[in-house]
Amino acid sequence: MSANVGKQYQDNLMAMCASGNHDVSKKYGVCGIICAVLLFPCGLICLFSDVEKRCVRCGAKV
């Protein structure tokens, strides 16, 4: 029974992803962070251009 509920829960989350309602999280690249530190404040431009948006549920790039 509990396994069934768990599957239903996952199905609901995947349905949200399938309809384009992803749970997006930003991840900064290592290069961007290093640039931001070394070339502060101009490196911040580098940091924000090296950002990767990914869905935490399905892992798809957004």
Ligand SMILES: [Zn+2]
């Ligand atoms: Zn997703």
